[in-house]
Amino acid sequence: MAYRFLIVGAGVAGASAAARLAPLGATLVLEAEDQPGYHATGRSAATYIDTYGAPTVCAATRASRSFFWSPPQGFADHALVRPIPELCLARPEQADALAAHLATHPDLRPLGAAEIRRMCPILRSEVDWSGALNDRVAELDVDAILQGYLKLARAAGADLVTGARVAALAPRPGGGWRVATAAGGFEADVVVNAAGAWAGEVGRLAGLGDLGLTPLRRTAIRIDPAMRAEQVRRVAHRWAGLRTFAPDRVPVVGMDPRADGFFWLAGQGGYGIQTSPALSETAAALINEGRLPQALRAEGVSEADLGPGRFL
Ligand SMILES: Cc1cc2nc3c(=O)[nH]c(=O)nc-3n(C[C@H](O)[C@H](O)[C@H](O)COP(=O)(O)OP(=O)(O)OC[C@H]3O[C@@H](n4cnc5c(N)ncnc54)[C@H](O)[C@@H]3O)c2cc1C
Incomplete structure (x- = not known):
């Protein structure tokens, strides 16, 4: 089946992009796992910290604030943030x-x-x-955020196919892409690479290389509150996941100048949840209008700061 937009990956990046793109045209999200959010998105520390990361990341985090504090009607049935x-x-x-x-x-x-x-x-x-x-700073309800994006995407007509790892990508004669997965073949005008730790691999499948995107393991721990240092005797919870960085530690959001219709939405590092409203809005604005949304332009961010051209 032919779509206008085909998004690879149903983590927070792919789900938020689907919510923004589905109102603009037929949208398909392909997810390798049996459920969305299984990888980095399901393993974050779930915080919103607007002083974390490079200036462009902080700008994208600030531009995302109003979405989390006042989400669209019906996005979730409770608050997405708990100030802490x-x-x-x-x-x-x-x-x-x-x-x-x-x-x-x-x-x-x-x-x-x-x-x-x-x-x-x-x-x-x-x-x-x-x-x-x-x-x-605030704690974010990541599951509610992910489900909210998927709900918006479905309400606008997007399809989600799980168990559909993209194994091959080829340009279609006359424009667009053909994609092969275990769940069948699909076609689209625009492919959005939101494959998290595998974004470099998906880039290589498309013949475009990996832009130097590197997944790095991060371990987080949680301890129970205690009144004195001596009382901290055990780690209550410990988990690890992959944070994927571009060489300059700024996300890559933009159309690949070498391949019409191949869009990068990758390298969100340790900030992918807290920047997802602004970066998904950016993806839709760049694909649809070829320019950044006003919220990021007002922060002094340019297309070149985020685009893949900086690594080519
Ligand atoms: C320990 C830890 C703490 C963190 N803390 C925070 C935090 O406090 N705040 C914050 O904002 N961020 C935090 N992050 C970062 C955040 O979790 C990530 O930036 C974000 O989840 C990345 O989302 P994603 O959708 O790009 O990746 P993912 O959630 O990994 O989604 C990518 C999806 O693509 C799918 N996929 C891959 N290859 C293919 C293929 N070939 N075909 C089909 N599907 C494919 C995968 O199965 C996966 O579901 C943390 C990360 C870690 C590991």
Whole structure:
């Protein structure tokens, strides 16, 4: 069957792109696993931190804020965010890095050792901590966000096929792409590569290389609250997942200049959930109008900052 848009991957990147593209034309999402969100999206630490990452990433995070705090009607039946302040800590030998962080984000509140220990009594008392408090941070309900995007996409007519790992991609004579999967063959005018840790592999399948996209393993731990350092005796929960980075640690969002109709939406690193509203809006605006949405332009971001051309 022929579609206008074919999205490879049903993590947060593919699902959010489907929600934005489906109103513009027939949209298909192909997912290798039996369910959406099984890989990086299901393993995130679920936080929104607007001071995390390179300036372009911070801009995309800020441009995503209003979506999470005021999602579209019917997106979810409860709040997507739970505000929770972030305490950024530095040991004495990290004081220069903290000073640079505070200079980049002057609205953060610097904290001294006594205040830090009062807020977080489990820290070692012999260390002379310094730090910064960010009270705009929130926990995100990632499952509600993913399901909300999929709901929007389905409501606009998108199809989702699971168990459909893309194994081959070939340009169609006259434009567009033919895609082969275990679940059959499909055609589309535009392929959106939102394959997370496999985005480089999908690029190679299309004959375009991997742009240097590299999946890196990240382990997260969660400990139970405790009143003193000695009381932290066990890790309550520990998990790992792959965060995929472009060489400059900024996501790759843009049409490949070498191949008409091949669009990259990859390399979201450790920020793919918190930037998903702005980056999916960017994908749809670039595909449909060839320019960034106003929210990112207002932040001073250009097409070149995000596009794949910076690695070619
Ligand atoms: C430990 C950890 C903590 C993190 N914490 C945060 C955080 O606090 N905040 C934040 O914003 N981000 C965080 N992240 C990053 C975030 O999880 C990712 O940036 C985001 O989930 C990437 O989404 P994605 O859709 O690109 O990738 P994925 O969720 O991996 O989705 C890609 C999908 O593509 C499918 N696929 C791959 N190849 C094919 C193929 N050939 N055919 C069909 N389908 C294919 C895969 O099966 C997968 O479902 C964290 C990540 C990790 C690992």
